[in-house]
Amino acid sequence: MPAEQPDDPTGPVERELDAIVIGAGPAGEVAAGKLAGGGLEVALIERHLVGGECSYYACMPSKALLRPAEILHEARRVAGAAQAVRGELDVPAVLARRDEVIHHRDDSAQLPWLEERSIELLRGHARIVGERAVRVGDTLLRARRAIVLATGSVAAIPPVPGLREAAPWTNREATTAEQIPGSLLILGGGVVGVEMASAYASLGAHVTLVEAAQRLIGGEEPWVSELVAQALRERGVRLLLGAKAAAVKRADADGPIAMTLEDATELQSDELLVATGRRPLSDDLGLETVGIDPGGYVHVDSQLRAGGHDWLYVVGDLNGKALLTHMGKHQARSAAAAILGHPLETSPAGEVVPRVIFTDPQVAAVGHTLASAREAGLQVREARVSLQANAGSTYVGHDADGCVSILVDEQRRVIVGASFVGVEVAEGLHAATVAIVAQVPLALLAQAVPSFPVRTEFWLGLLEEAGRA
Amino acid sequence: MPAEQPDDPTGPVERELDAIVIGAGPAGEVAAGKLAGGGLEVALIERHLVGGECSYYACMPSKALLRPAEILHEARRVAGAAQAVRGELDVPAVLARRDEVIHHRDDSAQLPWLEERSIELLRGHARIVGERAVRVGDTLLRARRAIVLATGSVAAIPPVPGLREAAPWTNREATTAEQIPGSLLILGGGVVGVEMASAYASLGAHVTLVEAAQRLIGGEEPWVSELVAQALRERGVRLLLGAKAAAVKRADADGPIAMTLEDATELQSDELLVATGRRPLSDDLGLETVGIDPGGYVHVDSQLRAGGHDWLYVVGDLNGKALLTHMGKHQARSAAAAILGHPLETSPAGEVVPRVIFTDPQVAAVGHTLASAREAGLQVREARVSLQANAGSTYVGHDADGCVSILVDEQRRVIVGASFVGVEVAEGLHAATVAIVAQVPLALLAQAVPSFPVRTEFWLGLLEEAGRA
Numbered sequence: 001m002p003a004e005q006p007d008d009p010t011g012p013v014e015r016e017l018d019a020i021v022i023g024a025g026p027a028g029e030v031a032a033g034k035l036a037g038g039g040l041e042v043a044l045i046e047r048h049l050v051g052g053e054c055s056y057y058a059c060m061p062s063k064a065l066l067r068p069a070e071i072l073h074e075a076r077r078v079a080g081a082a083q084a085v086r087g088e089l090d091v092p093a094v095l096a097r098r099d100e101v102i103h104h105r106d107d108s109a110q111l112p113w114l115e116e117r118s119i120e121l122l123r124g125h126a127r128i129v130g131e132r133a134v135r136v137g138d139t140l141l142r143a144r145r146a147i148v149l150a151t152g153s154v155a156a157i158p159p160v161p162g163l164r165e166a167a168p169w170t171n172r173e174a175t176t177a178e179q180i181p182g183s184l185l186i187l188g189g190g191v192v193g194v195e196m197a198s199a200y201a202s203l204g205a206h207v208t209l210v211e212a213a214q215r216l217i218g219g220e221e222p223w224v225s226e227l228v229a230q231a232l233r234e235r236g237v238r239l240l241l242g243a244k245a246a247a248v249k250r251a252d253a254d255g256p257i258a259m260t261l262e263d264a265t266e267l268q269s270d271e272l273l274v275a276t277g278r279r280p281l282s283d284d285l286g287l288e289t290v291g292i293d294p295g296g297y298v299h300v301d302s303q304l305r306a307g308g309h310d311w312l313y314v315v316g317d318l319n320g321k322a323l324l325t326h327m328g329k330h331q332a333r334s335a336a337a338a339i340l341g342h343p344l345e346t347s348p349a350g351e352v353v354p355r356v357i358f359t360d361p362q363v364a365a366v367g368h369t370l371a372s373a374r375e376a377g378l379q380v381r382e383a384r385v386s387l388q389a390n391a392g393s394t395y396v397g398h399d400a401d402g403c404v405s406i407l408v409d410e411q412r413r414v415i416v417g418a419s420f421v422g423v424e425v426a427e428g429l430h431a432a433t434v435a436i437v438a439q440v441p442l443a444l445l446a447q448a449v450p451s452f453p454v455r456t457e458f459w460l461g462l463l464e465e466a467g468r469a
Numbered sequence: 470m471p472a473e474q475p476d477d478p479t480g481p482v483e484r485e486l487d488a489i490v491i492g493a494g495p496a497g498e499v500a501a502g503k504l505a506g507g508g509l510e511v512a513l514i515e516r517h518l519v520g521g522e523c524s525y526y527a528c529m530p531s532k533a534l535l536r537p538a539e540i541l542h543e544a545r546r547v548a549g550a551a552q553a554v555r556g557e558l559d560v561p562a563v564l565a566r567r568d569e570v571i572h573h574r575d576d577s578a579q580l581p582w583l584e585e586r587s588i589e590l591l592r593g594h595a596r597i598v599g600e601r602a603v604r605v606g607d608t609l610l611r612a613r614r615a616i617v618l619a620t621g622s623v624a625a626i627p628p629v630p631g632l633r634e635a636a637p638w639t640n641r642e643a644t645t646a647e648q649i650p651g652s653l654l655i656l657g658g659g660v661v662g663v664e665m666a667s668a669y670a671s672l673g674a675h676v677t678l679v680e681a682a683q684r685l686i687g688g689e690e691p692w693v694s695e696l697v698a699q700a701l702r703e704r705g706v707r708l709l710l711g712a713k714a715a716a717v718k719r720a721d722a723d724g725p726i727a728m729t730l731e732d733a734t735e736l737q738s739d740e741l742l743v744a745t746g747r748r749p750l751s752d753d754l755g756l757e758t759v760g761i762d763p764g765g766y767v768h769v770d771s772q773l774r775a776g777g778h779d780w781l782y783v784v785g786d787l788n789g790k791a792l793l794t795h796m797g798k799h800q801a802r803s804a805a806a807a808i809l810g811h812p813l814e815t816s817p818a819g820e821v822v823p824r825v826i827f828t829d830p831q832v833a834a835v836g837h838t839l840a841s842a843r844e845a846g847l848q849v850r851e852a853r854v855s856l857q858a859n860a861g862s863t864y865v866g867h868d869a870d871g872c873v874s875i876l877v878d879e880q881r882r883v884i885v886g887a888s889f890v891g892v893e894v895a896e897g898l899h900a901a902t903v904a905i906v907a908q909v910p911l912a913l914l915a916q917a918v919p920s921f922p923v924r925t926e927f928w929l930g931l932l933e934e935a936g937r938a
Contacts, residue, residue, distance in 0.1 A: 026921070059922050063864045068549030071866060075544045075554070080537030080563030085544070087553035094549030101864055326921040347916035356920045364920070392895075395532045395570055397540060424896075426861075430917065430925040431899035437917040440907040447816035448899065448906040451825045451833070452495070452795040453528050456899040 012140040017041045019339065020134050020141050021148045022126045022285070025052020027316030027328030028150035029110075034336030036117040040145065044119050045126040045136050050107040053152055053171075054325045057102075061175035062195050063358055064098040069202035070360045074423060078397035091180060091203050102176070127286035132311050135286075146311045146339045149298065150332065151285060153278035153317035158187075158245075166250035166257050168272040171196075180205050181270035185259060187245055188275035189216035191357050194228055196273055198359045201235040208238040208267060210245060210259070217357065220419060221369050223384075227403060227421045228359055240265070248272065280318050296320075303343075304335045313339065322353045347437045349416075354433050356426045361402055364429035367436045368407055368417035378416060380407045383465035385458055387422050392455035404458050406432065408466045414439045428456050442466055481609040486510045488808065489603050489610050490617045491595045491754070494521020496785030496797030497619035498579075503805030505586040509614065513588050514595040514605050519576040522621055522640075523794045526571075530644035531664050532827050533567040538671035539829045543892060547866035560649060560672050571645070596755035601780050604755075615780045615808045618767065619801065620754060622747035622786035627656075627714075635719035635726050637741040640665075649674050650739035654728060656714055657744035658685035660826050663697055665742055667828045670704040677707040677736060679714060679728070686826065689888060690838050692853070696872065696890045697828055709734070717741065749787050765789075772812075773804045782808065791822045816906045818885075823902050825895045830871055833898035836905045837876055837886035847885060849876045852934035854927055856891050861924035873927050875901065877935045883908045897925050911935055 017040075021032045024046035032044040049056050069089055075081045103109050114121050126136040132143045155170035157163060168187075169177075174196045180203045186193050189211030201207045209216075209232070215225040216232075216239070229239055244262040251258075257272045280297045287294040292307040297320025300306050306314045313335040316328030337344045349367075357363035373380040387393045387402035402422025409416045418432035435445055446463050450456040486509075490501040493515035501513040518525055538558055544550045572578050583590050595605040601612045624639035626632060637656075638646075643665045649672045655662050658680030670676045678685075678701070684694040685701075685708070698708055713731040720727075726741045749766045756763040761776040766789025769775050775783045782804040785797030806813045818836075826832035842849040856862045856871035871891025878885045887901035904914055915932050919925040 054921070060860065060864065063922055067864055067866065068547050071540070071544045071547050072550040072553055075540045075550070078537050078540050079566040080559050081541040081544070083559035083562050084541055084554050084556035086555040090549050090552035093552050097548040324921070326918050326926070329921070330918045344915065345910075345912040347913065349916075352917070354918060354920045356923055391529065395529065395536055397536065424893075426920060426923045427893075427925055428896040428899065429923070430897065430919050430928065431903050433917045433919070434900050434903045434909060434914065435907075438904075438907055438909040438913055440903060440909075441814075443814040444816065444907055445903065446813065448821070448902045449795050449799045449823060450899050450902070451823045451895060452523070452793070452798070453532055454825055454895045454898070456896055457795070459899065 012135065012138050014140045014142065016142045016144060017043050017120070018143065018145050019043075019148065020045065020143045021150060022134065023052070023150035023152055023316070023318075024050040024121070025150060025152050025316060025328070026054050026325045027152070027332045028052070028148070030329045030332035031148045031150060031315055031336050032114070032119045033117055034333055035339060036119045038336065038340040040340070042119050043122055043141055044114065045122045045124065045134070047123065047125045049105060050110040050114070050121065053154075055102065056105050057172040057175050059325055061098050061102045062171075062192075062199065064101040065094065065175065065199040065203065066195060066358050066360070068094045068097070069199070070423075073360060074397055089202065094203065095178065105176070125284070127284065128289055129286055130289050131309075143311065146313055148313045148315060148332070148335055148339075149285065149306070149318055150314075150316045150328070151281040151318050153280050153323060155274060156277045156279040157274055158276050160245045160248055162248040163245070163274065166248045166272065167253070168248070168257070168274045170274055174273045182206065183208070183269040184271050184273060185257065185267055185269035186210065186273045186275055187259075188277070189213070189239075189241070190275060190277070191217060192275035193273075194232065194357060194359050196275065197232055197237045198235065201232070201237050206269075207236070208240065208269065210240045210243045210261065210267070212242070212244045214242045216241070217363070219369070220355075220363060220365055221405065223403065224363055224365070224419050224421055227361065227401065228357070228363060231359060231361055278317060278323055280320060282318060303338055304331055321351070324353065324355065327353055349437050349439050352433060352436050354429055356429065358426075361422045362425050363419070363421050364425045365419040366417065366429055366433045367415070369419070370407060370417075373407055373416055379410045380416060381410055381466070382407055383462050385461035385465060387455065387458060390455055390458055391453035392457055393422070395453060396455070404462065406462050406466060408442065412439070413442045415442070415445070422455075431456065431459070481604065481607050483609045483611065485611045485613060486512050486589070487612065487614045488512075488617065489514065489612045490619060491603065492521070492619035492621055492785070492787075493519040493590070494619060494621050494785060494797070495523050495794045496621075496801045497521070497617070499798045499801035500617045500619060500784060500805050501583070501588045502586055503802055504808060505588050507805065507809040509809070511588050512591055512610055513583065514591045514593065514603070516592065516594045518574065519579040519583070519590065522623075524571065524579075525574050526641040526644050528794055530567050530571045531640075531661075531668065533570040534563065534644065534668040534672065535664060535827050535829070537563045537566070538668070539892075542829060543866055558671065563672065564647065574645070594753070596753065597758055598755055599758050600778075612780065615782055617782045617784060617801070617804055617808075618754065618775070618787055619783075619785045619797070620750040620787050622749050622792060624743060625746045625748040626743055627745050629714045629717055631717040632714070632743065635717045635741065636722070637717070637726070637743045639743055643742045651675065652677070652738040653740050653742060654679065654726065654736055654738035655742045655744055656728075657746070658682070658708070658710070659744060659746070660686060661744035662742075663701065663826060663828050665744065666701055666706045667704065670701070670706050675738075676705070677709065677738065679709045679712045679730065679736070681711070681713045683711045685710070686832070688838070689824075689832060689834055690874065692872065693832055693834070693888050693890055696830065696870065697826070697832060700828060700830055747786060747792055749789060751787060772807055773800055790820070793822065793824065796822055818906050818908050821902060821905050823898055825898065827895075830891045831894050832888070832890050833894045834888040835886065835898055835902045836884070838888070839876060839886075842876055842885055848879045849885060850879055850935070851876055852931050854930035854934055856924065856927060859924055859927055860922035861926055862891070864922060865924070873931065875931050875935060877911065881908070882911045884911070884914070891924070900925065900928070
């Protein structure tokens, strides 16, 4: 629905609604949907695509690029099926399917969902212009109850000389590329870096990944990083760890990119993907008009409110709490419930964050790592078991290189963290999340019987290991 | 390790140990392992194969027969991978892999595990001969502490005229067949029936399944039965529901089998699989010497003890509580802990039984069905959502025909049952099992965030649906 035309083209149209949501990514959509479901009159403002970064440039296309290789790899491990796999991954078909998954970057399929909920969509860049007031184009909106900010983040470009001028790829170009470069250099070994390294290696590119730290995905357990590094190396990815970019140069706009590392190593590749972190989209939001410093992540209180205002909520990447679609959506549910006057119950375990990295094998983790638990002052012990000799792992054709762990709070005898590495371990993670959130005592958890022969029987080994205190 | 030779060949050798376990299937092995781990001197007696029915004739080979077709089916749904699948399922390779999974029915790979734990293995048929006494061959064993019975079950052959004489297949022949018959008639639409129908249809047999009830897998929700029936029909399986066998005849030992139904329908096939239920192996165990009626399931108390004896435990299929490998192993852990003097905590939710049926799509369920909950006097409501429009379901190539449900106890606002139908839903089941066992309140369960884009996001829909009370 287009924004209303002003009666007087020189002045803004003023409108009043119950709630205004800025940013129609997953967090903004969920907030708008919940508020509208609660009977509020809601406006949702988006300047690019309804569905957000996640739907077109992040979660969805990255998984679409990864999945075909993953399942082919798995089928090749299962005799009987393997013999039927006589061809190679069809790269154009992978890219075409990716385009279907992201709806060819056309958001019209998302609009009926908004219309069914009577959410008014306004297209354009929105700025706060004072208490409960937002301007988008020629329209001035006033919110009776609340404004929810959900503008998200974009890839940060680190200040490496020549980098910006070289027009590197960010997650946007990597996830939507129309063809696979012969070689791809990736700067940054976080989630985006390792997923794209895995995807592009399987799609035929020569991939080199440069990471400043001594290991990949530094927020996860060191042994998790090691298993992912090993898998990437086996796929032919060249990993340069503890390596820092000093300069970048692209002589010709269509030509290769050259990168010089601090140790003077020279690297060259057809494309360069920058995946060193995110930058919140807070700099042109009018935050200064309500006393909030623009530019950084917007700090929120435990109710997800910003600047001490009872009408201003910030959800998703923009608040910097956890840059994950599902946490943004969860925050949106919490904020909407609070705005509607029936706040959600909070977990006595605190905010428990699950994370999945869709490399092959996958990483699925939730809650604390050993390092974060100790930093939080918890007395924890790790129980870790291999997925070898797991009946549900072997017959399925999941390779046996996987490993799973739980972290046990020794004083309270509950789980405070879990890390799983293995083929398609993502769906098994939720059991750990429930156990952590509900603080299920280990002795009771042992009464939750995993089915045979399903890989979740690893819980038997984990609890046995945890019991050997 | 062979049984000791008697000094006097006419009389039994008498031996005394701490514990005697009869039956080396999964339940018996776990019981023996846990008791030995607790420092007891343990004898384990097996007359056929260490590893039991599950390892050679049930769980493992059936899943080995099913998995290659499942993954090929899945790969064909994912463009990019699908193009590489140019051949058909290689049936001899499937059978060869099945033979590897069941170690060619050679149990020597299982023996080191027993040796490492100093468990003495005796081969032969064991009978109780009085209080704490067991005879196997020429050896009379006396147990200082306990005897654990874990002899399991075999396929029951219903009293259909001519059936037994026709030498039908049971699960043993179906799971270990060296070639695929042109046509297979299956009597019984329980778990074995539907799994083998799925397997043999995918391996090229014309399959007809005859079930006396009006639906398949009668212990699950009716909508679950319907989805499985639909999937089998799509694979070309002919389902005859509400159909009762009246007579069976095989004229020639190598020839086809003819079955007449009560409605006079005539069916003919190359082989007939009887899958109408199990019979406990209790008839030749010497139970009568300790005051227990032989022949049926052996009734146990809440401590898994039989006949009012404090030294006689019964675990696994033999006690008839839940004929599932994982429940047998769980009972074994409980019995061993009780024998060792430190009984396990029991779940306030009662015995929560998870079940997985490895058809394609799979069925994973735990706890109550709507029918069993109502029979138990619970006031429950079902929340059910489709797996369509689930982000984690679509990109993975899992078809969207799946459906999931939870049963909410309306008084206590906890989950008491869950049923999932979809491709490879088994690993996601454990989250429901933990929630049921720990009786996690729905409001707290909503704080357990599922990751995006993982199919477990169906929990969001389930909880939303459950919240609309």
